[in-house]
Amino acid sequence: MKVLKLVYKNLLRHKLRTSLTILGIAVAVMAFGLLRTVVTAWYSGVEASAVNRLVTRHAVSFIFPLPIADEEQIAKIPGITGITHQTWFQGVYIDERNFFPRIAVDPEKIFQIYPEFLLMPEQLASFKKERNSCVVGAKIAKLYNLKLGDMMTIRGDIYPGNWEFVVRGIYQPKDKTTDATQMFFHYAYLDERMRQEAPSRAGQVGWYVMTIDNPNSAAVISAAVDGLFANSRAETKTETEKAFQQSFASLSGTIITSLKFISYVIIGIILLVLANTIVMTARERIREYAVLKVLGFTSLHISGLIFGESLLIAMIGGVIGIGLTFPVCRGFGEALSTFLPLFNVETSTVVLGLVFSMSVGVIAALYPAVKSVRTKIVDGLRQIG
Amino acid sequence: MNQPIVQIRNVTKNYQRDDFEIPVLQNLSIDVPEGEFLALMGPSGSGKTTLLNLIAGIDRPTSGSIVISGMDIATLGESALAKWRASHIGFIFQFYNLLPVLTAYENVELPLILTHLSKKEKREHVEAALNVVGLTDRMHHYPRQLSGGQEQRVAIARAVVTDPVLIVADEPTGDLDKKSADEILILLDRLNKEFKKTIVMVTHDPHAAARAHTIQHLDKGELS
Ligand SMILES: Nc1ncnc2c1ncn2[C@@H]1O[C@H](COP(=O)(O)OP(=O)(O)OP(=O)(O)O)[C@@H](O)[C@H]1O
Ligand SMILES: [Mg+2]
Numbered sequence: 001m002k003v004l005k006l007v008y009k010n011l012l013r014h015k016l017r018t019s020l021t022i023l024g025i026a027v028a029v030m031a032f033g034l035l036r037t038v039v040t041a042w043y044s045g046v047e048a049s050a051v052n053r054l055v056t057r058h059a060v061s062f063i064f065p066l067p068i069a070d071e072e073q074i075a076k077i078p079g080i081t082g083i084t085h086q087t088w089f090q091g092v093y094i095d096e097r098n099f100f101p102r103i104a105v106d107p108e109k110i111f112q113i114y115p116e117f118l119l120m121p122e123q124l125a126s127f128k129k130e131r132n133s134c135v136v137g138a139k140i141a142k143l144y145n146l147k148l149g150d151m152m153t154i155r156g157d158i159y160p161g162n163w164e165f166v167v168r169g170i171y172q173p174k175d176k177t178t179d180a181t182q183m184f185f186h187y188a189y190l191d192e193r194m195r196q197e198a199p200s201r202a203g204q205v206g207w208y209v210m211t212i213d214n215p216n217s218a219a220v221i222s223a224a225v226d227g228l229f230a231n232s233r234a235e236t237k238t239e240t241e242k243a244f245q246q247s248f249a250s251l252s253g254t255i256i257t258s259l260k261f262i263s264y265v266i267i268g269i270i271l272l273v274l275a276n277t278i279v280m281t282a283r284e285r286i287r288e289y290a291v292l293k294v295l296g297f298t299s300l301h302i303s304g305l306i307f308g309e310s311l312l313i314a315m316i317g318g319v320i321g322i323g324l325t326f327p328v329c330r331g332f333g334e335a336l337s338t339f340l341p342l343f344n345v346e347t348s349t350v351v352l353g354l355v356f357s358m359s360v361g362v363i364a365a366l367y368p369a370v371k372s373v374r375t376k377i378v379d380g381l382r383q384i385g
Numbered sequence: 386m387n388q389p390i391v392q393i394r395n396v397t398k399n400y401q402r403d404d405f406e407i408p409v410l411q412n413l414s415i416d417v418p419e420g421e422f423l424a425l426m427g428p429s430g431s432g433k434t435t436l437l438n439l440i441a442g443i444d445r446p447t448s449g450s451i452v453i454s455g456m457d458i459a460t461l462g463e464s465a466l467a468k469w470r471a472s473h474i475g476f477i478f479q480f481y482n483l484l485p486v487l488t489a490y491e492n493v494e495l496p497l498i499l500t501h502l503s504k505k506e507k508r509e510h511v512e513a514a515l516n517v518v519g520l521t522d523r524m525h526h527y528p529r530q531l532s533g534g535q536e537q538r539v540a541i542a543r544a545v546v547t548d549p550v551l552i553v554a555d556e557p558t559g560d561l562d563k564k565s566a567d568e569i570l571i572l573l574d575r576l577n578k579e580f581k582k583t584i585v586m587v588t589h590d591p592h593a594a595a596r597a598h599t600i601q602h603l604d605k606g607e608l609s
Contacts, residue, residue: 003498009486291482294443295496295543296471298464377443381478 003301007308010281017277022317024273025360028266029321029353030328035263036349037329041340042256044177051215053113055244056225057207059235062088062244065204066234068191073228074208079221081213084109085205087187091154091163093144100140101179102154103206104187113209116174117182123148123169131189135169137180146170152183159190161197176344209241267356270317275364278310282368289372290380299373306369307362314361315354322353388455390551390583391417391440396449398435409435412449415601415608417585419550422577424597425587431603433587434555440585441474441553442466454550471499475544475582477554481536483528483543489515490524493542500547514542517580518572534565541572545582552576554586558593570596 011018056074058064068085075083087104107128111119119127119135127133136146146152152165165185173180187205194202212221222238229236282289289302325345333343398410409432417423425433438444439451442458451458453473461469483492493514497507515521518538528536537557544552554573558566574596576582586597594600602609 006484006487013486287482288484291478291484292495293467294441294470294476296467296499298467300464378438381443381482 010309021277021313025270025317026320028270029318029357030324032263032266033325033349033353034328035259037345039259040346041343052212053241054210054238055207055241056236056238059237068203068205074225077224079212079217080210082113082211084113085208087206090158091156093154100181102183104190105184107186116178117171119169119171127168131186132165133168134165134183134185135171136183138170138172139180141170271360278364279368282372286380287383290377293377302372303369307365310365311361314357318354318357322350389416390419390454392452394450396446399447419583422584422597424594424600426594427603433603437553437555437587441476442470473549475549475552477540477544477557479556479559481540485528488525488527489539492539493546496547510546514546518542533561537569552582552584556587
């Protein structure tokens, strides 16, 4: 028999209490893992952005449009190898909850600027031909069971009215980090109707996306672009796609910050759950520890028993919690696949979850261990219990 | 008989409780020769347990010296003292103090965790000790499955398994009926006679004290 066996036997002493503590830790670690995955998924668009693309938007906010005439001027700047415009359409597809990006684009250029959206040549050709055609990401096609030739009716909000589109292409993502949840349609289709219904909104686009020959000249080129429109009616702000995605992401940054905060609160909760159990356990065993000391066990043995039990509970709970994180995140990822297209549990989340639960195991045992060690044998023996 | 196994010289013990001191033992001296079976009697609160704890090295005197088989235990540090207790003292409590999560066998084996004996040697020691107390057939039972007398016999096996020179017992029959108490006393007597263990036993029971060779009375911290 070893001291470890005593740890194990002690663990089974109050099976219900031990199980509940383990369960509490497991659920908390799982919640921690889920929240971290939400946060990383949120920023994954930023991570996936290309380094050789710049985005030019209105200097005040990307919700203000830019004149379509800017495109020609920007294209002339040295170092820019391609340019296209995009316009955020939004709208409601079937139900308000069915969110995914719907964007008016230039069909001639969009797939050149975004080589990570893979589209069959014949689909691209028929997309280009038809004015009210659209291309959707593979994930969206799967989710709404859309096939080539299907009609999509979208109720406009930013651009009022009913809008009919026919699916002429389904693009595939190049790899796991590519967003396959977007919908693209002809800018001309949008602009044409604006010209009739709201002429002041015609000839306006959301932002420009440029490819550049050298990522290192991003700053110089950005300055050149913004210089073109300084003191104009629509001043611009040009930045890397990454920075642009970040400003998009940080729109809801407060929510993300609170999620991060909550994930650390959860660590605190784990600590309290475990500390409660360990403190209770050590208090019940004051007399037993005194008896062990009489038998010759040292302070080191006694703290070993307490730390051992705490760590074992924390470890089992942590491992179960990490185990639960994967299926839960998969379920969440499927439910939220259009909001957060890249929902993967990262290794760092697994490691952090385990590291945190182990540290909690140590911290929870500190006070009871010190207290048990300091208790004099004669006082421990006088403890009723 | 050569040098006494327990030599207590001018021991004073006060307990500190908050701001005032409780004097328990005053300038007490006593020798216990090797092979002795000593009974300590005295009214409640007279300091019997305190004296026993000092002899067993689980508490320290306020002043004075305690020499057990040639070793002045007051000079030992905490962990050295723990080690010393493990190999020299067998302690028997009034309320047995077995670990409820361990079987009789495992409870007896507990002190051997601290030794370097092989697995086989440990088993031999444990079985021998359980054999002495007559509980080999109950070794896989948990304390809650044993009677009080049986629990105390397991506790005695635990006390002797390391083959200590000195056995101290604090009212070992205090919680037992007369028949079980008798069995325990017979057992202690056997340990003394057959296994040559020196025993210091605290008791309130004159019947128990009658088993001992010598009876000492402790009153208000002084021996008489
Ligand atoms: N750990 C302690 N802290 C403070 N006071 C103590 C402690 N242990 C004993 N005392 C006090 O010392 C005195 C003697 O106690 P002790 O337990 O030695 O008496 P005892 O003779 O064993 O009594 P009993 O027959 O009731 O067991 C009592 O007044 C007791 O309150
Ligand atoms: Mg007493």
